Amino acid sequence: MARIKRKTTTEMIWPYFLKLLQERPMYGYELRQETQKRFGWKPPTVTSYLVLYSLEKGGYVTVSWKEQRGKPARKYYKITKKGEDLLQEAIDYFKETYTKLAA
Template sequence: MTERRGQWLRGVLDLCVLGLLRDHESYGYQLAQSLDAAGIGPIQGGTLYPVLLRLERSGLITARWREGTGGPARKYYRITESGQAALGRGGPDWQAFATSVTAIVTGGVDG
C-alpha cells in the first residue's frame, strides 16, 4: 500500500500543499506534519522540499526566512494569487477524478 500511496501522492501533492497554505503561511516541517495528520501519511523532506521549490519557481507560492523564537530561522511559505487560482482550478478537477475512481473501484460503474 505504501508504494501505491507514493504513486498517487506524486500526482496530487502540489495541490495538497496549496490547500494547506490557502489560509495561512507555514514552514516545511509543519506542512509535513499537517499532511500526516490529514491521513496522507509521512512525507519525507526529500519529497516535500522539491515540491515547495517547484511551486515557488512557478510563482504559486512565495517563501521568506523568519527568525525562530528559540531555534534556527525557518523558511515560511505563503500561497500567491496565482496559487489560489491554481487551487481553485485543481480542486474541482481532483474531486471529479477521485469520484470517478471511487465509482470504478467500488463497482458503481458498469464496465
Template sequence: MDTDRRAQWLRGVIDLCVLGALRDGESYGYEIARRLEAAGLGPVPGGTLYPVLLRLEKTGHVTADWRAGAGGPARKYYRISPQGRQTLADAGADWRRFTAGAGALMTGVATP
C-alpha cells in the same frame, strides 16, 4: 494502506495538497508536512516536500521568506500566492471530478 500505492497517488497531487495546506495561512516545511500527515496522506519526508515547495516557489504559486527562529535556526515560511489560490481552485475542481469518476468506476455507483 499500502505505502507504495499511497506514494504513487501522492506524486500526482502533492502540489495541490501543499497549496491546500497553505490555503489558511503561511507555514514552514515541518509544519506543512505535519498538516499533510494529519490530513491522512501519511508521512511526507523532507526529500519529497522541499523540492515541491521549491517548484511551487519557482512557478509563482507560493512566496517565501526566511525568518529568525525563536531560540533555533531560521525558518523559511511559505504562503500561497494569488496564482496559487487560482490553481488550487481550478485544479481542485478538476481533481474532485476525476476522483468522483474513478470512484464510480471502482464501486459501480454512478456519480450524479
C-alpha cells in the same frame, strides 16, 4: 490499489501543500507534519522540499524568513493568488474525475 494511492499522495504532494497553505503560512517541516495529521500520510523529506522549491519557482508560493529566539530562522511558505487558482483547478479536476468514476 497501492499504486494509485502512491500516485495521488507521495508523487503528487503539491495540492496537499497548497490546501494547507490556504489556512496560514507554514515552514517545510510543519507542512509535512500537518499533511500527516490532516491527510493521513507523511511526505518524504527531500521530495517535499523539491516540491516547495518548484512551487516557489512557479510563483505558486512566496517565501519569507522569520527569526526565532535563539534558533535559526525558518523559511515560511505562503500561497499566492496563482497558487490558489492552481489548487482550484486541481480540486475541480478531482471532482470531475470522481463524478465520472462514480456514475
